[in-house]
Amino acid sequence: MISLDYNNMLSTRLGGRGIDPARLEAMAGRFRDAHADTASRRDSGEMGFFALGDGGETVSEIQRFAEGAGQAFSNLVVLGIGGSALGTTALRTALLHPLWNELDDEAREFFPRLHVLDNVDPATFSAFLDHVDLRRTLFNVVSKSGGTAETMSQYLIIRERLQAELGDGYRRHLLFTTDPEKGVLRALAREEEIATLPVPSNVGGRFSVLSAVGLLPAAMAGIDVAALLEGAREMAKRCESDDLRTNPAGMFAALQYLAATEYAAPIHVMMPYSDRLRDVADWFRQLWAESLGKQNTRDGSEVFAGPTPVKSLGATDQHSQVQLYMEGPFDKTITFLAERDFEKDVQIPSAYPHHAELAYLGGHSMGELLRTEMLATEAALAQRGRMNMTIEVPRVDAHAIGGLFMMLQIATVYAGHFYGVDPLDQPGVELGKQLTYGIMGRPGFEEQRAEWESRAAKDDAFVLR
Numbered sequence: 001m002i003s004l005d006y007n008n009m010l011s012t013r014l015g016g017r018g019i020d021p022a023r024l025e026a027m028a029g030r031f032r033d034a035h036a037d038t039a040s041r042r043d044s045g046e047m048g049f050f051a052l053g054d055g056g057e058t059v060s061e062i063q064r065f066a067e068g069a070g071q072a073f074s075n076l077v078v079l080g081i082g083g084s085a086l087g088t089t090a091l092r093t094a095l096l097h098p099l100w101n102e103l104d105d106e107a108r109e110f111f112p113r114l115h116v117l118d119n120v121d122p123a124t125f126s127a128f129l130d131h132v133d134l135r136r137t138l139f140n141v142v143s144k145s146g147g148t149a150e151t152m153s154q155y156l157i158i159r160e161r162l163q164a165e166l167g168d169g170y171r172r173h174l175l176f177t178t179d180p181e182k183g184v185l186r187a188l189a190r191e192e193e194i195a196t197l198p199v200p201s202n203v204g205g206r207f208s209v210l211s212a213v214g215l216l217p218a219a220m221a222g223i224d225v226a227a228l229l230e231g232a233r234e235m236a237k238r239c240e241s242d243d244l245r246t247n248p249a250g251m252f253a254a255l256q257y258l259a260a261t262e263y264a265a266p267i268h269v270m271m272p273y274s275d276r277l278r279d280v281a282d283w284f285r286q287l288w289a290e291s292l293g294k295q296n297t298r299d300g301s302e303v304f305a306g307p308t309p310v311k312s313l314g315a316t317d318q319h320s321q322v323q324l325y326m327e328g329p330f331d332k333t334i335t336f337l338a339e340r341d342f343e344k345d346v347q348i349p350s351a352y353p354h355h356a357e358l359a360y361l362g363g364h365s366m367g368e369l370l371r372t373e374m375l376a377t378e379a380a381l382a383q384r385g386r387m388n389m390t391i392e393v394p395r396v397d398a399h400a401i402g403g404l405f406m407m408l409q410i411a412t413v414y415a416g417h418f419y420g421v422d423p424l425d426q427p428g429v430e431l432g433k434q435l436t437y438g439i440m441g442r443p444g445f446e447e448q449r450a451e452w453e454s455r456a457a458k459d460d461a462f463v464l465r
Contacts, residue, residue, distance in 0.1 A: 017385035034417035035242040048202030052210040053232035066219035073138040080142035083205025085118035090279040111222040146185030224398040231402030249410035257418040272337035273314035273374040291423035334388040342367040
């Protein structure tokens with residue numbers, strides 16, 4: 001079972017700093033309201049991610065594709081950005097061999113290599129196209145709207161390359177994961193007879209990892225999709241309680257909210273002590289930032305709310321960031337992500353007994369060292385009055401990852417209620433998209449583009465060349 005140890009968030013453990021337990025206890029009533037509001041929005045169908053753990057026909061469709069047409073390919077390439085890519089990357093890092101794409105076919109049990117192209121840097125993209133064998137590759141274009149500039153530019157380039165190489169056979173090398181009814185990808189799929197998978201209309205991109213967005217790549221790479229969904233279902237069930245003390249998602253949200261708004265710690269560091277959990281922190285950054293960083297509350301009041309999520313990695317960042325966390329401003333909480341049992345461990349040989357600096361390592365393992373460093377960092381932070389907590393999974397497997405995804409998604413919507421904002425929208429992101437369309441010459445945006453160019457000209461005196 002996933003555990004949440006929040007002792008080191010409390011003033012009783014931090015020498016007077018940290019959250020007063022009485023203040024946390026007083027959040028119980030607010031949490032019941034947050035829980036009721038979330039349940040109402042879930043039951044109305046507004047928060048569709050809750051239902052993803054139930055699977056359904058889409059999962060059967062995914063498995064049929066993965067076990068059928070999907071077997072014809074040696075490479076699966078996901079074209080997506082943000083919520084269309086980060087969850088898949090986290091799944092790949094957590095649940096596949098660390099060198100998966102470098103293994104030969106037999107070592108991968110003939111499952112395809114899995115690549116995620118989530119940016120439009122031309123150097124990276126062109127190098128990949130020069131490397132990949134198009135005839136053995138399936139491109140999964142992931143965009144719910146079908147209007148994501150980065151993803152659609154990738155698609156247009158890939159489509160042209162496929163047509164030049166394969167003629168009319170290009171269609172077999174494309175799969176669209178998009179809205180079930182609307183959007184340009186859905187229209188193109190109908191026009192060109194391209195295979196599709198649906199993203200439920202009531203599931204936003206950053207909440208979509210347990211939909212076809214993440215499940216199709218997972219299934220094609222041999223990840224146990226059923227276990228992922230079982231873990232998510234069990235966590236959702238565990239979070240049905242409106243008792244703050246027994247609801248891990250509620251407790252995580254309440255503690256982080258109090259730390260940010262009442263204890264001057266709006267920076268939330270997520271620090272996995274596991275390379276396999278590294279990209280879960282990247283996925284969480286988008287979830288937390290895009291959901292909670294809002295100018296207006298749900299009733300339209302101006303608030304400029306939101307914590308700042310930061311990614312760190314233990315033990316690597318003990319040597320780059322922890323000095324700041326130990327002795328810098330008291331404006332951060334640190335959430336450690338840990339696995340209780342490593343799937344594989346490596347023994348450290350005993351050598352150089354006459355050098356105390358090395359002799360103490362002998363007879364231990366790398367897993368012991370990593371866990372000890374995490375425990376030592378927790379203790380050191382607590383001694384300095386720095387708030388920290390630990391989320392621990394029994395082991396990094398599909399069941400645990402599904403539960404972890406669901407817990408953090410539910411925590412995010414609870415936090416949205418505490419802040420008074422809508423965790424499901426992203427108006428700031430949409431403005432950036434509109435300006436991009438304007439600069440690129442999309443009809444209807446000429447005035448915005450002129451204003452942008454004028455503003456740039458005014459600022460030119462302040463550019464060092």
